[in-house]
Amino acid sequence: MSNNPSTSDKLLLATIDLMAEKGYDGTTTKEIAAAAGVNEVTLFRHFGTKEKLLAAAFNRYHYALEMTKLFNESLTGELHEDLLIISRKYHYLMNRNRKLFQIIQKGSSILPPEVYQEAHRHPQELRKLLTNYLISMSEQGKVITSKHDIQAYAFMLMNHGAFNSNFSPIDLDEFIEESVRLFARALTP
Numbered sequence: 158m159s160n161n162p163s164t165s166d167k168l169l170l171a172t173i174d175l176m177a178e179k180g181y182d183g184t185t186t187k188e189i190a191a192a193a194g195v196n197e198v199t200l201f202r203h204f205g206t207k208e209k210l211l212a213a214a215f216n217r218y219h220y221a222l223e224m225t226k227l228f229n230e231s232l233t234g235e236l237h238e239d240l241l242i243i244s245r246k247y248h249y250l251m252n253r254n255r256k257l258f259q260i261i262q263k264g265s266s267i268l269p270p271e272v273y274q275e276a277h278r279h280p281q282e283l284r285k286l287l288t289n290y291l292i293s294m295s296e297q298g299k300v301i302t303s304k305h306d307i308q309a310y311a312f313m314l315m316n317h318g319a320f321n322s323n324f325s326p327i328d329l330d331e332f333i334e335e336s337v338r339l340f341a342r343a344l345t346p
Contacts, residue, residue: 165203167193169214176211177256180263181272186210208269211260215275219257220250221282228286236299237341239290244316244333247283251320280317284309291344300344312340 162170171192175184186207190197204210227246232239251258261268261276287309294300319332 164193164195164199165213166217168195168200168203168210169217172210172214173218173256173260177259177263181207181211181260181268208271211268212271212275215257215272215279218254219276219279220247220254221279223250224279224283224286228290232290234294234297234299236294236344237337240312240337240341241333243287243312244337247316248320248329248333251317280313284313287312294344298346301346308344315340 168189171189172184175188175192184207186200187197189207189210190200193200200210204213224243224246227242231242233242257276261273284306288306291300291305291308295302295305315336319329319336
């Protein structure tokens with residue numbers, strides 16, 4: 158089996174790289190095709206439009222699928238440990254996908270609705286996963302009974318704020334350890 162990326166993956170990665178640098182409007186399908194080493198007809202045959210190409214990039218390279226797998230396969234049922242696992246994976250994925258967020262920030266007023274919908278699907282999925290996890294933990298008596306959707310949202314904002322911070326006076330691992338410790342302590346009955 159070959160480790161070479163498929164034509165679709167080459168196009169998606171070229172899209173992410175170019176649009177992170179030049180913005181959505183500043184990037185043409187011709188440039189994307191050239192960067193991927195294919196012709197523009199191939200790009201249109203695979204994706205149809207620039208909008209669908211960018212939406213496919215968010216679908217393929219954002220985090221919803223990997224986080225779903227993490228919740229289904231890697232959690233231990235111990236609140237503190239699970240929140241550490243979730244937090245660390247979130248930061249790993251967000252940093253890996255940093256260019257996707259640059260695209261959103263650069264194109265906030267001009268990106269097509271299809272792209273925004275796909276980009277926002279991921280945090281919505283994570284919030285559902287976290288909420289369901291907290292409900293399950295509450296049913297087992299491991300988490301206080303409260304507004305689990307708001308708790309999930311607060312946990313996400315805490316981590317997203319750390320990811321988005323332009324200054325880093327604290328080591329990220331230390332932040333994750335301390336913030337998870339505080340969060341788990343607050344939720345423990």
